[in-house]
Structure formats: structure tokens, C-alpha cells
Amino acid sequence: xxxxxxxxxxxxxxxxxxxxxxxxxxxxxxxxxxxxxxxxxxxxxxxxxxxxxxxxxxxxxxxxxxxxxxxxxxxxxxxxxxxxxxxxxxxxxxxxxxxxxxxxxxxxxxxxxxxxxxxxxxxxxxxxxxxxxxxxxxxxxxxxxxxxxxx
Amino acid sequence: xxxxxxxxxxxxxxxxxxxxxxxxxxxxxxxxxxxxxxxxxxxxxxxxxxxxxxxxxxxxxxxxxxxxxxxxxxxxxxxxxxxxxxxxxxxxxxxxxxxxxxxxxxxxxxxxxxxxxxxxxxxxxxxxxxxxxxxxxxxxxxxxxxxxxxx
Numbered sequence: 001x002x003x004x005x006x007x008x009x010x011x012x013x014x015x016x017x018x019x020x021x022x023x024x025x026x027x028x029x030x031x032x033x034x035x036x037x038x039x040x041x042x043x044x045x046x047x048x049x050x051x052x053x054x055x056x057x058x059x060x061x062x063x064x065x066x067x068x069x070x071x072x073x074x075x076x077x078x079x080x081x082x083x084x085x086x087x088x089x090x091x092x093x094x095x096x097x098x099x100x101x102x103x104x105x106x107x108x109x110x111x112x113x114x115x116x117x118x119x120x121x122x123x124x125x126x127x128x129x130x131x132x133x134x135x136x137x138x139x140x141x142x143x144x145x146x147x148x149x150x151x
Numbered sequence: 152x153x154x155x156x157x158x159x160x161x162x163x164x165x166x167x168x169x170x171x172x173x174x175x176x177x178x179x180x181x182x183x184x185x186x187x188x189x190x191x192x193x194x195x196x197x198x199x200x201x202x203x204x205x206x207x208x209x210x211x212x213x214x215x216x217x218x219x220x221x222x223x224x225x226x227x228x229x230x231x232x233x234x235x236x237x238x239x240x241x242x243x244x245x246x247x248x249x250x251x252x253x254x255x256x257x258x259x260x261x262x263x264x265x266x267x268x269x270x271x272x273x274x275x276x277x278x279x280x281x282x283x284x285x286x287x288x289x290x291x292x293x294x295x296x297x298x299x300x301x302x
Binding site for chain 2: 049051053054066069070073074076081088090091093097099103106110111117118121
């Protein structure tokens with residue numbers, strides 16, 4: 001098992017979890033790699049929200065290479081629950097879902113405007129790309145008097 | 152305190168939490184209003200992830216009118232953690248944030264296309280709406296030979 005940041009092999013320096021739980025930090029402590037002594041708050045909130053026993057069980061049930069991510073997500077959830085005891089990180093989920101709704105509406109509006117402009121744009125060049133001799137009509141319209149061919 | 156769905160006053164029918172914890176369900180049980188006996192899984196996951204003692208403490212620290220929302224968010228988090236023991240509902244947050252990134256990119260592209268089309272569109276009518284006498288240039292271009300005014 002990996003050693004925690006500030007934990008020295010063979011010394012009695014406990015990890016943040018064992019220090020908070022006032023217990024001996026064994027060499028094979030499941031918390032030590034993820035809760036170093038210099039980050040006491042990291043474990044405090046996880047313990048408050050999930051309980052040391054549950055975190056221990058959840059980590060033991062995971063392969064070692066997944067435990068770091070599991071701790072990170074539990075720390076995130078615990079901090080969110082301490083900040084917002086009613087909604088926890090479900091508050092963040094609601095907020096993100098609201099942002100998605102707003103963005104989807106804005107995207108649909110922008111895409112509709114693109115389609116609208118493309119339709120207008122595809123109509124406009126037809127008028128613009130009329131054969132050059134059609135401009136003779138315009139010359140007629142400016143009332144030059146007699147036909148040019150009559151000169 | 153509100154009574155839970157299937158909990159009859161004066162009977163020994165325990166709420167789902169007290170049933171799982173094998174304890175007497177008191178009239179003032181903090182779990183009973185939110186964990187009715189007919190929804191045993193609702194409490195089982197919350198207990199597994201947060202621990203009954205932590206849930207009890209968290210509910211006691213909240214005003215009664217906030218406890219229903221707190222239980223709902225804890226049930227959501229607990230179910231997410233049981234489904235995904237590594238990321239829990241933080242996995243949902245990552246997924247939603249990814250969706251937001253994708254939508255923001257799509258929106259920026261659509262808005263850029265709107266601006267581009269508007270610029271093209273505002274240029275096209277100018278060419279189309281040139282003063283009529285500008286069409287004389289066109290007449291020159293079709294090489295009518297001598298100037299009309301020289302007739």
C-alpha cells in the first residue's frame with residue numbers, strides 16, 4: 001500500500017483519519033494513503049457526512065487503483081453536504097441541469113436563426129445573380145427616354 | 152411530527168429505518184415521516200452510505216420543513232453511490248459538466264454562424280439596393296459601345 005504524503009514509515013505519525021479517530025495508525029491503514037496528516041479537514045467532513053466506518057467499508061470493497069477517485073468523489077460530496085446540508089451536491093446537479101436547459105433553449109434559438117438566415121440568404125442571391133442583361137430592365141426603369149437601339 | 156405513510160398511531164408498526172435497525176420505532180422517531188415501512192430500500196441505501204447515526208444527526212440539525220428535501224437529496228446521493236461506488240453522484244456532475252461544455256461549443260458555433268450570415272446578408276442587400284444609376288456601370292460592362300449620351 002502507498003504511503004501517505006507526510007507519513008513516515010516506522011514512526012508513530014498518524015494519518016488525518018486516525019488522528020481524528022484517536023486510534024493507532026497501522027502500517028496497512030486504509031485511510032493513510034488518501035488522508036495525509038497535513039490535510040485534517042479533508043477527513044473531518046468525510047467522517048461527519050459518511051462516517052469513518054462506512055468510508056472504511058466502501059474503500060475495502062474497491063480495488064486499490066479505484067480508491068483514490070472514490071476518496072476524491074466522497075470528499076467532494078462531503079464538502080458539498082457541509083456547505084449545503086439540505087441539498088448537498090444534488091444542489092449542484094439541479095443547477096447544472098438548469099444550465100443545460102438554458103443552453104439547449106439558446107442553442108435551439110440560434111439554430112433556428114441560422115436556418116431562417118440561410119433561407120433568406122438562399123433567396124437573396126437569386127435576385128442578385130440574375131443574368132446581366134436583366135439589368136436592361138433597370139435601365140428602362142430609369143426612363144432614359146428613347147431606346148438605346150434607336151440612336 | 153408528521154406520521155409516515157403506513158405507520159399507524161398507537162401500533163407497533165415500525166418505520167423502514169427502525170425495522171432495519173431492529174429497534175423500537177418511537178412516536179417521535181426522526182426517520183418515520185420520511186422512511187415508511189413500505190419503502191425499505193429507500194432507507195437501506197441511505198444507511199449503507201451515510202450511516203443511520205449520521206442521517207439522524209443531519210436531520211436533527213435541520214428545521215422540520217427542510218428535512219423532506221434533505222432526505223430526498225440523501226436518497227439520491229446514496230442510490231448514486233450504490234450504483235457507482237467510485238464516483239457516486241459526482242459521476243453525474245462530471246457528465247452534466249461535459250454536456251455543458253459540448254452545448255457551449257455548439258452554441259458558440261451557431262452564434263458565430265448567425266453573425267457570419269448576418270454580415271453576408273447585410274452586404275447582399277447593399278449590392279441589391281445600390282442606387283439605380285449605379286446600374287449604368289453594368290450597362291458599360293456589357294459593352295454597348297458608345298456612351299448613350301453621345302447619341
